[in-house]
Amino acid sequence: MSYLAYRALLAHPWKRLWRRGPGRARFLAAYAPEGLVPTRVEDRRIAEAASACVACGLCESCCPLAVAAPAVRALGLPAVFRLYSRTAELAGLARGALDACGSCTRCDAICPTGVPIAAIVAHLSAGRAVERGAGG
Amino acid sequence: MAGPVLETDVLVIGGGMAGAMAALSARASNARVALVRRSPGATAVSSGVLSVGDDPRALPGDFFASRCSPGDAARWVAAADPDHPYARVGEGLGEIEQAIAFAAHELSALIAPPEDRNRWIMTPYGSAIPCALCQRSMAAGDLVEVEGLVAVVGFRGHLGFDARLVAQGIDRLEGLGAPRAEAVELALFMGQGESIAQPFALAQALEAPGAAEAAGELLGKVLPAGAAVALFPPVLGLGPQDGGPWKSVPERIAAAAGIAVAETASDVPSVPGLRLQRAIDARLAASGVELLQGEVAPGPGGPGAPLEVAGRSVVAASWILATGRYLPGGIRRRGVLQETIFDLPVEVGGWPRRTSTPMSTGSLARRPAASLTDRDERALQPLFRAGVRVDAQLRPLDVDGRPVHPRLHACGAVLGGHEPAADGTGMGVAILTGRLAGRAAAGKL
Numbered sequence: 001m002s003y004l005a006y007r008a009l010l011a012h013p014w015k016r017l018w019r020r021g022p023g024r025a026r027f028l029a030a031y032a033p034e035g036l037v038p039t040r041v042e043d044r045r046i047a048e049a050a051s052a053c054v055a056c057g058l059c060e061s062c063c064p065l066a067v068a069a070p071a072v073r074a075l076g077l078p079a080v081f082r083l084y085s086r087t088a089e090l091a092g093l094a095r096g097a098l099d100a101c102g103s104c105t106r107c108d109a110i111c112p113t114g115v116p117i118a119a120i121v122a123h124l125s126a127g128r129a130v131e132r133g134a135g136g
Numbered sequence: 137m138a139g140p141v142l143e144t145d146v147l148v149i150g151g152g153m154a155g156a157m158a159a160l161s162a163r164a165s166n167a168r169v170a171l172v173r174r175s176p177g178a179t180a181v182s183s184g185v186l187s188v189g190d191d192p193r194a195l196p197g198d199f200f201a202s203r204c205s206p207g208d209a210a211r212w213v214a215a216a217d218p219d220h221p222y223a224r225v226g227e228g229l230g231e232i233e234q235a236i237a238f239a240a241h242e243l244s245a246l247i248a249p250p251e252d253r254n255r256w257i258m259t260p261y262g263s264a265i266p267c268a269l270c271q272r273s274m275a276a277g278d279l280v281e282v283e284g285l286v287a288v289v290g291f292r293g294h295l296g297f298d299a300r301l302v303a304q305g306i307d308r309l310e311g312l313g314a315p316r317a318e319a320v321e322l323a324l325f326m327g328q329g330e331s332i333a334q335p336f337a338l339a340q341a342l343e344a345p346g347a348a349e350a351a352g353e354l355l356g357k358v359l360p361a362g363a364a365v366a367l368f369p370p371v372l373g374l375g376p377q378d379g380g381p382w383k384s385v386p387e388r389i390a391a392a393a394g395i396a397v398a399e400t401a402s403d404v405p406s407v408p409g410l411r412l413q414r415a416i417d418a419r420l421a422a423s424g425v426e427l428l429q430g431e432v433a434p435g436p437g438g439p440g441a442p443l444e445v446a447g448r449s450v451v452a453a454s455w456i457l458a459t460g461r462y463l464p465g466g467i468r469r470r471g472v473l474q475e476t477i478f479d480l481p482v483e484v485g486g487w488p489r490r491t492s493t494p495m496s497t498g499s500l501a502r503r504p505a506a507s508l509t510d511r512d513e514r515a516l517q518p519l520f521r522a523g524v525r526v527d528a529q530l531r532p533l534d535v536d537g538r539p540v541h542p543r544l545h546a547c548g549a550v551l552g553g554h555e556p557a558a559d560g561t562g563m564g565v566a567i568l569t570g571r572l573a574g575r576a577a578a579g580k581l
Contacts, residue, residue, distance in 0.1 A: 054463060056181040057405025061336040061374070109429065112177050112464050 046123045052113045059107040059117055065100050098125045139448045142426065144170040146577045147443065147450055149432055149477060150458030150466065152179035153186075153563055154548020156416040157235075157570025158456045158577070159425045160242050165578035170426040170452065172445045176413050177464030178549060178556070179566075183401040184370060184408020185257050185267035185274065186247070188236060188564030189213050189222075205252045206268035207232045210564060219521075219553035221565045226528040228572045232564070235571040236268050242423075246375065246415035248275035256280055258367060258400045260297050262305025264314075265401060268564065271408055273386045277367050277398030279306070279314050284364025286317040287395075289355060291324055293333050296403060297369035317367075318360045324351055338371040339385075339407045348373075348385045352392025359395060366395050370402035375411040376418070434477050438541040454577035457532065457546040458570065461523060466550040473508075473522050475550070480532045480540060483525040483552045484508055484518045516555055523552025530573045547573035 019026040027038065039047075098121060105118040146162045148155045151173030159171045189209030204212070210232045214222035222229050240250045247269050254266035255278040264279055277286075286306055290299030299319035306317035325341055342348050355366055366389070373385035390397040402408045420427060430446025437443075439455045459466030459477060468474055473482040508519040524532045524546050531539035532546045547569035549556050556562030 055404070056463075057334075057336065058176060058180060058410065060334060060405060061410055110175055112175055112181060114174065114465065 042123065046120050049116055050120050052115050053111075054113055056112060058110050058112065062106045062110050064104065064106075065102065101125065141442065141449045141451055142170060142428075142445075144168045144426065144450065144452045146170070146454045146456060146574070147172070147439075147445070147452035148425075148456045148458055148574075149173075149445075150177065150460060150464070150548065150550075151416070151420070151427075152177040152413075152458065152460055152464070152548065152566065153182075153239075153416065154460075154550075154566035154570040154573075155456070155458030156420055157239060157242075157567050158458055158545075158547055158574035159420060160423055161238065161571045161574030162456075162578040163423050163425060163574075164238075165575055167578035168426075169424075170428060170445075170450060171420060172428040172430065172432060172450075174429070174431055175464070176410070177460045179416070180409050180413035181404050181406050181463070182409045182412065182563070183259070183265070183403075184271055184406060184412055185255075185265065185401045186239065186269035186563040186567065187254075187266060187560045188232070188268035188567070190254065190266045190560050192216065203253070205233075206236060206254055206564070209254070210561070210568070213559075213561060217553070220561070221526075221551045221554055221569055222561065224526055224528065224551070224553065225530065225569065225572055228528065228530075228568070231572065232568050235568045236564075238571055239567045240269055242419055243412075243415050245418070246271055246411065248272045253280075258302055258306065260302065260369065260400055260403050262301045262308075264305070264309060266560065267401075270401075271411065273372050273384065273397075273399050273408070274370075274401065275398065276365050276386075276396040277400065279309070282315045282365050284315060285360060285362045286315050287355075287359055287363040287366045288317055288319045289366050289368050290319065290321050291338065291369065291371075292321055293325070294335075294338060294369060294371075295333055296335055296405075297371075297400075299369075302367065302400065315364070318363075320355075320358045320360065322351060322354050322358070324354060335369075335371050335402075335405045335407050336374070336410075338369075339374045342371065342385050343373045348388035349392045352389040355389065355393040355395070359393070363395060366390075366393065366397050368397060368399045370399045370406070370408050372397075372399045372407075373411075374407060375414055432477055434479075439543040454543040454545065456573050456577050457524070457544070457550055458548045458573075459550050461549040461556065467523060475524055475532075478532075478540070478544070480524050480546075481535050482522050484522045516558070520555045520557060521553055523554075524550050525552055529576055530569055543577065545573040545577050 015030040019029055101121045103118060103122060107117040111117055145167040146169045148159045148169065148171040151171055155171060159169045162169045188206040191204045191209055192212045210222050210229060213220055214229055217223060236250055240247050248271065250269055254268060255270050256264045256266055257270055257274050257277055258264055288299040288303040290297055299321060303317040303319040306314055310316060342351065386397040428446040433444040435441060435443055440453055442449045442451050457477065461467050465476055467482060468476050475482055508522065509517050526532055526546055527539060530545045530547055532544060534540050548566040549562060551565065551569060554561055554565055
C-alpha cells in the first residue's frame with residue numbers, strides 16, 4: 001500500500017515533469033520499460049480468445065517448428081499463452097517461439113476449444129514489434 | 137452455398153469416440169454415413185485407456201478384489217444411478233459386452249484384445265486405474281498380469297513423468313498383490329545441445345530410425361535384476377503413419393532390450409490420446425464414412441431437411457449429436473448451460489440427492505451454472521453431470537419430456553447424468569451409446 005502511495009504521489013508526478021508530447025507517447029516513454037503498456041481493444045479481444053486455451057498441447061503435435069526450432073520445442077505454444085497472460089515482462093521469454101512461427105495455420109484446425117492460435121501468435125508478434133519500436 | 141448437396145442416410149456431428157462408434161455402427165448396418173467435426177475433441181486429450189466401469193464393491197485401488205467384468209460393473213452403475221446413461225438406455229445396456237467387443241474390433245490396429253476383467257494400468261501420478269480396453273502399447277503393463285519386477289523408465293529431462301513417483305505408487309500397492317517396482321533413468325535426447333522434453337517431440341524423436349533401438353540398448357544396460365517389464369512414460373510413438381511398413385516403438389525397444397515394454401496411461405499433453413484419435417480417423421476413412429471438417433450451422437428444420445455443414449448443404453434422414461461436453465463445446469455456459477447446436481434443454485440429473493436443498497431429480501436446469509457446484513469437493517458435482525436428457529432410444533427430450541424429433545439421436549458425453557472425468561465411465565458411455573445411436577439411426581431408414 002505504501003508502495004502504491006509512493007508510485008501515485010511521488011514517482012508518477014516526477015516522471016510527468018520531464019516528459020513532453022502527446023499523452024500516449026508520454027505514457028509509453030514513462031512506463032513501457034516496466035512492461036506497462038496500455039490495453040487496446042484488439043488486445044482484449046485476443047486475450048479473451050486466448051483464455052479458451054486449456055493447455056491440452058495438441059497444437060504442438062502438428063507444429064512443424066515444435067520439432068525444428070529449439071525455442072518452440074523447449075517452451076511450447078500453450079506456455080507462450082500462459083506467459084503472456086501472466087505479465088508482459090514474462091512474454092519476453094516466449095520471444096524466440098513467437099519469432100520462429102512461420103504462420104502455417106495448421107494449429108487452428110486441431111484446437112479442441114477453437115482458439116484461433118495462428119491469429120493470436122501473429123497479433124503477439126506484431127504487438128511486440130510496435131512496442132520495441134516505441135519504447136525499446 | 138458452395139459445392140453440391142451431399143445426400144446421405146446418417147449425419148454424425150462430432151468425431152470423438154462416441155461419434156466414431158455411431159458412424160461405424162451405422163456403416164455396419166449398411167447405411168451411408170457422413171461425419172462432421174470441427175477439430176479433435178476430448179478423446180484426443182484423453183488418457184488413452186477406455187474405462188467402462190469399476191467394481192463398486194472393491195476398495196479404491198484394490199484391484200485383486202475387483203472381480204466383476206466391465207459389463208457387470210456397468211450394470212452395477214445403472215442399478216445405483218437411474219440418471220446415468222447406462223440406466224437411461226434400458227435394455228440397451230445388455231449390449232455392453234458386444235459394444236466393447238465392437239470397439240476393440242474396429243480399432244484393433246491400436247487396441248489390445250479385450251479380457252473379461254478390467255486391466256489395471258498405472259498413471260503418471262503413481263495411481264492405478266481400471267480399464268476395459270487399453271492400447272496395445274499398454275497391455276504388458278497390466279498390474280494383475282505382471283510377474284516379477286517392474287522397471288519404471290524415465291527419460292532424463294522429461295518433466296512430465298517422474299519414474300520414482302510411479303515406482304513408489306506401484307510399491308504402495310504391493311500389499312494388495314501388485315508387483316515390486318524400481319525406477320531407472322535413460323539419458324537420451326539430452327546431449328550435444330539438444331533437449332527434448334515435450335511429449336509430442338519425444339514421441340516423434342523415438343519414431344526416427346534407430347532411436348527406439350538406441351533407447352532399447354541403453355535400457356538393457358541399466359535394467360535391474362529380475363525385471364519382467366519396462367514401464368515407459370506414454371510417449372512411445374504417435375502410431376502408424378501413412379504408407380510404408382511400420383513397427384511400433386514399444387516393439388522396437390522390446391526387441392533391442394530383450395524385455396517386455398509397456399507405457400502408462402497419459403496426462404495432457406496426451407500422446408496416447410492423439411494416437412487414439414488418429415486410429416479413429418483412419419478407421420472412419422477406411423470404412424467409407426464421408427468426413428467433413430468445419431462448423432454446423434443449425435437451420436430451422438429437423439432431420440431430413442438440409443443442414444449447412446462445413447460450408448456444404450447436407451441432407452440426411454437421421455442426425456446423431458456426438459458433440460461432447462465442455463471441452464469440445466457441445467455444451468457451453470453462457471450464464472446458463474446450453475447445448476450449442478440445436479439449443480436442446482440441458483438437464484442436471486441427480487441433483488441433489490445427497491444435499492439438503494431440494495430440487496426435483498432430472499429437472500431441466502435453467503439456472504445459473506455457478507449454482508450447480510457442491511461445496512463438498514468429494515461429492516459428485518452437478519455441473520459436471522449436466523447434459524442432454526434422452527429417452528431409451530437415445531432421442532433428446534424437450535422441456536416437456538417428449539422426443540424433439542423421432543430421427544434425432546444423441547450419444548457420448550453430451551448426454552447428462554454421468555461425470556466422464558470422475559466416475560470412470562466416460563469412454564464406456566461413448567462406446568455403448570454411440571453403438572446404440574448409430575444402429576437406431578440406421579435402422580429407421
